[in-house]
Amino acid sequence: MATKNEKKMTKSYFDVLGICCTSEVPLIENILNSLDGVKEYSVIVPSRTVIVVHDSLIISQFNIVKALNQARLEANVRVTGETNFKNKWPSPFAVVSGVLLLLSFFKYVYSPFRWLAVAAVVAGIYPILAKSVASIARARIDINILVVITVGATLGMRDYTEAAAVVFLFTIAEWLQSRASYKASAVMQSLMSLAPQKAVIAETGEEVEVDELKINTVIAVKAGETISIDGVVVDGNCEVDEKTLTGEAFPVPKLRDSTVWAGTINLNGYITVKTTALAEDCVVAKMAKLVEEAQNSKTETQRFIDECSKYYTPAIILISLCFVVIPFALKVHNMKHWLHLALVVLVSACPCGLILSTPVATFCALTKAATSGLLIKGADYLETLAKIKTVAFDKTGTITRGEFIVMDFKSLSRDISLHSLLYWVSSVESKSSHPMAAALVDYAKSISVEPKPEAVEDYQNFPGEGIHGKIGGKEVYIGNKRIASRAGCSSVPDIDVDTKGGKTVGYVYLGETLAGVFNLSDACRSGVAQAMKELKSMGIKTAMLTGDNQASAMHAQEQLGNVMDVVHAELLPEGKSQIIKEFKREGPTAMVGDGLNDAPALATADIGISMGVSGSALATETGHIILMSNDIRRIPQAIRLARRGKRKVVENVVLSITMKGAILALAFAGHPLIWAAVLADVGTCLLVILNSMLLLRDVHVPGGKCHRAEKGACDVVGDMEAGLLPKHCKSGCCGKKNQQEVMKLDKTSEGHGHSGCCDKKREDKVMIVRKRCESRCCGDKIQQRDQDEVKQSCHNKAGDTEEIRLDISVKGCCSRPVADPVVASDGHRESSCCESSRKGNNEEACCEVETNESNCSSREKHHSHCHSHHHE
Template sequence: MSSLMSMAPQKAVLAENGLIVNVEDVQVSMILAFKAGEVIPIDGIVIEGQCEVDERSLTGESVPVVKQIQSQVWAGTINLNGYIIVETTNLAEDSAVARMAKLLEEAQHNKSKIQRIIDNCSKFYTPAVLLISAGIAVIPTAFKVHDRKWWYSTALVILVTACPCALIHSTPVATFCALTKAAASGILVKGGDYLESLAKIKIVAFDKTGTEFTVTEFRSNNPDFSSDTLLISSIESKSSHPMADALVGYNRLNGVEPKPENVKGFQIFPGEGIYGKIDDKNICIGNKRLATREGCVTGPMGEGIKDGLTVGLGYVVMEGKVVGIFNLSDMCRTGVAQTINELKSLGIKTSMLTGDSHVATLHVHDQLEQAIELVHSELLPEEKVRIIKELKKTGPTAMVGDRMNDAPALATADVGISMGISGSAVATETGHVTLMSNDIRKEPQAIRLARRTRQKIIENIGLSIITKAAPVGLAISGHPLVWVAVLSDVGTCLLVIFNSMLLLRRTKTPKSKCCQSEQGSDPTREALLLHV
């Protein structure tokens, strides 16, 4: 993390005049320019140009990511081969790198349950050992027994052997190594407590986080209102929901750029849609529930618009009338099926909780070949919380989400896992684990790391206790060897540290048949990976 922070340059170039300024002086909405080979020092949005960016240091993504107009770029990433002009979205101290470093630093101070138990026991253990050792040395002396040297040596052996250094180091060193390994892999765990909870997870609930939306059809019954107007795009550009991204992208393909500054009174209705006012026109965009609440009849326009890939219909309501209706296609991202199979191989059950329609949910479920055990659709945020509470009764539960309406469920779950630094800030702050990229395959990777960490902690505690037996046994049998006690104490401490550091080794991710078949069927992907 220190190397990542130092990697971000302290200077930036203003696009309008080429003036070099300190990053600390850069304000939000300033326009900066970046050439090929330069490290991006601050978060922003590309407003001109195109390039490929190396995000490996931040997200763990080994393949360069293409950036074009309206793409998000992050501090600490490298512009590989293009010239881009960026509008800043954060101050330097609020950049993704700075937030990640701050959260990781806080995580290191967040002790796990096992560590707290050991620390509490040490408060009583250490004074007890001192009293016992003093008693072994003082009591025989008071009674003037023979061979007091043997008693002194035995007392010293007990004192040195009972030193709890190895036991105290058994948990925090393993936790620190695991947090470091996770951060280097693009997984931010906000403390040892959550790492410990992640190792115990038995159920994982998803909010269709591993899907992407595209608009396949749009209909309008208003001659003054069509899909190429700015209305939908401008209002949806103020929302972070994936469906909003799909609508904005659809309009961009038709040459329409959003103008969010024209939107007044923007509101979000969780589980229904959004509202905004443009040119004194009240416009709502959302699902059938929203249209019905606005008193609109939604039947005739939607007839015949559905196809086999639909996830449900969206409605555009203007001044209390349905003026547009659109169809969204929902497709699973690469790696979702592999993630479900890996979770099953770890003995973890899966569930899907979504606010989308039942048809949309079944469509995604079919793409995954009914691999998910429990499926719930058309849920409001409070209903997701209720289901998470029910799942927690059957075992430790994790919730995966990336949007603002997922925040209550993320907070309720034993472990909340937020997806991507580009997701909702509320979800990122509420979640206990953040996957820095949108690669959902990092989720089983995080669980495996948590389980390995728990195993290392158990091994360390066992080593800390067992290795104390030899010098104590020799002392009781009449051979109180102080050098053996010192060797045992220091050696065990080093052994615990080295055993914990094994977590930093690179491990091979098991590949499912699904993953192997996908890679085998995509020669372009194989060539790219070979090049990297």
């Protein structure tokens, strides 16, 4: 019976425009708690959204809306989680009230027009009065009651124009506030409704609801369609846009057996996909759930402000009463002035702007993070992220790609063949999810050894050491040198193992006997060096914590240009946790990890950042922040965003207090303007929302430097892979279309090529660069290997095309090409692609460089040989 009821559970989204601040949350909770069939709910104040999980057989969406609207909360159903903002224009009450107020100013021409101000009050007061009655019925005080009291008192003092101004300003400001809230939440709602609601069965062509799909169902996805559920490609190939999910700037190619995710877009090609998860368990659904939970959480600052607001409103109301009672008791002559002053103070009793100052800024920061491929699981983690002093990184799969290649595999026993040893090793490793295991299994298959994981018994994993399994009566231990103790061997025998180039060394034991040894190589991820430099520029200490050997760790450090402040190698998981505890003494610490061995360190750190889609399930559960892509450069972006969010909270709090203080100061100075107090109250809420929305905008990295400036040896593709624009130059820079061409070329040209800024094509694995010599091109900072050959064609001033070969032997900053034909001694024409001066027999050309890069001299010279043989 329980299972049957569980299938009827529905998650519904409601836009509740009557939510002003957190003071409405208890009201909504009381209403929903009284409804049968409501299982759970959450109220997201900044986006004015209520999410309800309910049994649709017991209570419908209509009944929930009806219950909410009895309290005048202006609720309506949002279809399939999408934003549906209905109030595109102000309400008729506000419009009529405004027109009548405007006409009332003609009282200075014809006095009876002053009564139009009273008509303006009558026309606009209804929605405010209705909400006040609903609040009184539920024994709660809100801004609507305060406004009604203020308007009534103002009319009693015959200040008709001021009463009309209060009504109009309040209603129109509430509408503006609703519009701003809608715009702030629109980005998040589009993110939370990425996956389509229907899918097409490949075999029959039938369109079905995504919720009805079972695991291992094969669906069809055409070019241009959004993939509806997680799965594996079983037929066809295409390119997929994963930007909305991971933040990846460029299309990702998908072939047979490639994994695809719900919410990503098939750009070209027809594919069939076998589902690997239910709709509620796919990555985009989990992401939406995490985002909802994060939005509903509170920071420490917000909890403090909410606590203070409980006492603020009663205290201000009491003060307001004192300004009426005491002067009346003393029988002062200017009683009207004191009544105005009391009303100004009364209107200031609602702290909505102050209450919204933190949650709206937090909401916008979480939204920006999610749309950038960063899932922050709670508001507290965002607040802590802004204070981070140290960031520690695991090496394998985090700093490095985690794509190991077996460089050597040896059997150390004459009695055991390499084939047999590989069979035992690959069978046991098939049980592991470590990147090294995949490399060993692939290596075995490459030499026709087929592993049999089903034959393995007593499989065990020893974090930081290795694994064990029993197969064919053999006790097999595989891992680093620490695995020797597990095998019953006190120490690793002294054998000759190649550790050059930072290779990772592994050992194979059969019982207590060392039976084999192997080494693997890995490469750094693109952009890691740049990320470390950014963190350092932000005053953050960086550290590498790895269980790998010292030689491998130091090799990675050298590849990164020695940017890491601290390197610790050969660590057990407990060792990583201990070092994190030491770092925490210096200040808040973040740990970035990918695998099972990182889970304890991620949990120990103030902020655990796990590599989401590629990371292990345990690491993802442990991490406080999930990095949806493998781009480490997202980490300094996240910290920078958190710091901006913290600044916005401070700005909002100062703005709220200053506005209230200014109006009260003006009142005490002898100018108690009631309409100004109302405008300050609702206007502050609007300004807080608009100021927080600035977090949704992209901000240029401080300093304006090109990310192509100084690359580490690891940055093979560099900024092209990240989709960054080229650096500054006098005549403009390349567009994104050309960058994509360059990226494809760099990935297939075996390291050769010139990352220039003109149109690029590929021909016979040699990059053809077509440059118009009449126009200037960007001064690109190029790092190429010595003696790289680049085949380049350059248009001369006459429009002819000549092909030349460049031997670039010096790292430098190339300038625009200028193809001035030079006649060589052999009768052929020699064309220089640089601004050149002839030397000797014209075999050398000198290239003078102008660049805007701060790390390149303004005029730099280097020599390059430019040869072109073109028969006249």
